[in-house]
Amino acid sequence: MLSQKTRYALKALLELARAAPEVTLSSAAISARRNIPVKFLEAILVELKRDGLVRVKRGRAGGYQLAKSPSGVSFGQVVRLMEGPLALLPCVSVTQYRRCADCADDRICELKKLFREVRDSTASILDGWTLSDALGKTEQGRPDSGSRRAGAVGARKSVRRFAPKKAAARASRSG
Numbered sequence: 001m002l003s004q005k006t007r008y009a010l011k012a013l014l015e016l017a018r019a020a021p022e023v024t025l026s027s028a029a030i031s032a033r034r035n036i037p038v039k040f041l042e043a044i045l046v047e048l049k050r051d052g053l054v055r056v057k058r059g060r061a062g063g064y065q066l067a068k069s070p071s072g073v074s075f076g077q078v079v080r081l082m083e084g085p086l087a088l089l090p091c092v093s094v095t096q097y098r099r100c101a102d103c104a105d106d107r108i109c110e111l112k113k114l115f116r117e118v119r120d121s122t123a124s125i126l127d128g129w130t131l132s133d134a135l136g137k138t139e140q141g142r143p144d145s146g147s148r149r150a151g152a153v154g155a156r157k158s159v160r161r162f163a164p165k166k167a168a169a170r171a172s173r174s175g
Contacts, residue, residue, distance in 0.1 A: 006082040008036045009044050013078060016054060017070035017131040024063030051081055070135065076126030086123050092116040094123070 011034040019025055027045060031038040045064055048054045055067040066073065080086060080095065087093035091100045092115050103109050 002079070003083060005040075005044060006079055008034075008041060009048060009082050010075065010078055011036060012041060012044060013048070013053065013066065013073060013131055014134060016064060016066045017073070017135055019065075021065070024057045024061065024065050026063045030064070047081070053078070053081075066131075070132035071130050073131045074127045075129045075131075075134070076123055079126055086126065087115070087119040089115045092119045094119070 012030050015030050015034050016025060027038055027042050030036065030045075031041050045054060045056075049056060049064075049067075052067055053073060054064050056062065056064055076086070085093040085096045087096075089100060089111060090096065090098035091103065091106045091109070091112055099106050100109070106112055
């Protein structure tokens with residue numbers, strides 16, 4: 001489950017992505033538009049700035065802006081930044097691999113194959129969606145053709161393929 005911090009980070013980035021590139025938004029404006037507590041938002045914006053996703057303009061007309069184009073910021077990038085690895089088990093993490101302490105041999109682990117597929121599918125979907133996709137437009141402001149979303153749907157289908165196996169297993173146990 002996503003933390004509230006991650007949800008707020010995504011909402012703040014979406015608000016900045018919605019603004020014209022030359023426009024800056026104050027934390028108070030983002031807070032009011034997205035119903036985010038301003039103090040919590042300011043801490044999140046500091047983190048996003050440190051990691052290069054937003055920049056700050058100081059002064060009277062200052063505020064926050066995206067540091068990258070909306071099409072260059074994926075949901076996966078933000079979730080990893082706020083939450084850490086996408087993997088549910090450390091032995092399937094791409095960015096922070098660790099052998100599980102309770103696993104004698106991770107090459108024959110029964111859990112690893114499924115949870116690697118879960119991680120890969122999750123990464124495919126989250127990395128396939130950008131801020132621009134979420135706003136339903138390309139960088140030029142035209143409606144999105146859905147090409148990224150089509151890839152995400154394809155990734156979801158790979159997750160669904162386990163359902164028939166699971167149903168078949170249940171049927172064989174009950175009958």
